[in-house]
Amino acid sequence: MTDAAIGEMRGGGMLRRAAKGRTLPVLAVLLAIVAIWYAGAVGLNAQWVRDQAARSETVLSTGEFVVRTLSLDRPVLPAPHQVAAGLWDGIAGQKITSKRSLVWHGWVTLSATLAGFAIGTAAGILLAVGIVHNRAMDQSVMPWAVASQTVPILAIAPMVIVVLASAGITGLLPKAVIAAWLSFFPVLVGMVKGLRTPDAMQLDLMKSWSASPSQIFWRLRLPSSMPYLFASLKVGVAAALVGTIVGELPAGASSGLGARLLSGSYYGQTVQIWSALFAAAALAAGLVIAIGAVEKIALRRMGLAR
């Protein structure tokens, strides 16, 4: 058997493995998206290229036309390779301390997100504990919590920034407050449900041992609520990131992925906008994956993993 034949067999094996797993479907979808994106870029940027050609009275072949639509400086829709280049330049092409570095902007956003997520998670858990243990809170807190989420965050964010700035608080904290505003809610809802999962029999058992409410909480309610906590943390951390970015939009913030989005739109730097968008998406995915990993370890150790 020749080396080529063996190579072919190996390749075939890999293909088969890919087809069996999730790799192939994921790749197929990805390719389709990229193809649609390229087609969209050509279509949306066509008018500009056509106008320019008419102005300079040049006649473009189809090939030249397509190449030009995909290599504009300020395209309506940048092509995937332009965004990829923008991302690469933002991440690896700049010093990390540079104002043009996506790593630096990402870190500014990430730190505010994590701070806001921590505040929101703590608030959500504390409110849930109150709701489960106190009848007055059970009746009164939830409507307000729901109401807080129905107010458009875009309307609230500038007010929070302005009010806190007038009190001398700027920088990370105002953004963290907005992130917390969005992330406490899923944690609250999940934890109320989670702390109430122990059934009547479990609670009767505790009662038969004359357990105190705090013993019931630490030994039964809190451990039982863990699967719900992790599910809502994943929603909460993504919401916190959205909140932070929204908090970076108003009032001339100069750092963070939100500021990057905004300055990109001021100057028509669509590649910059899209690069910042993808950086934000990657950040969100990373955060959710990190929580998922902690969840897996924690629930397996607690014997709660499915």
Add this chain to the structure above:
Amino acid sequence: MNEVIRAQEIGLTFQTADGPVHALKDVDLTIGQGDFVSFIGPSGCGKTTLLRAIAALETPTEGRLSVNGMEPDAARKARAYGYVFQAPGLYPWRTISGNISLPLEIMGFPRADRRQRTARVLELVDLAGFGAKYPWQLSGGMQQRASIARALAFDADILLMDEPFGALDEIVRDRLNEALLDLWAKTGKTIAFVTHSIPEAVYLSTRIVVMSPRPGRITRIIDSSLPRDRPLDIRDTPDFIALAHEVREALRDGHGDD
């Protein structure tokens, strides 16, 4: 014989949206120390409610109920009883030992004492060597034995059992019945046992309390003529069969109006 549980004319009425439900009415009963008393009857006859009233998980609306000479609530705080439910209710995040020492932690036993007690009751229910396992690693019958061990760990004199073997298959149930009698002989506990199985009631009990529904009440109390030492094949003896027949008749009498 010492009276451990004494119910005088107790009644218990639940207020529901459809009007009052008489779960218990005019229940008179005394249970002596070391008795094994079974409560049997169709669903809705109040047998579980009675057990829960003894455990102070429900409060009778009429009559007097005392446990170890105290109000049920005080008796519970004095750790008078261990309660075993139909489901084991073990925490999946704790080992078997961890589950058994849970009530001991809540009651504030010191660590060394907890370890010693846990080891002792594990031995008692024949689960020695399984302490470090997690509940999901054990069969349903073993899990229920662990939950019995948990109820025994803090040395209550009374064991209240609410259909503890109801969810298990008959083969496992037979074995656990035998083991329960063995445990009862070794520890001398007073056991109140709710069941809807006639053979189980007859096999285990020194007294069988037959109840009927609407309102929940005691229709007959049958004293067992069987010896305390009971191998499984006692169930084929004429005495056993006669007793089972008597219980069945009593159940049928209670049902006369249906």
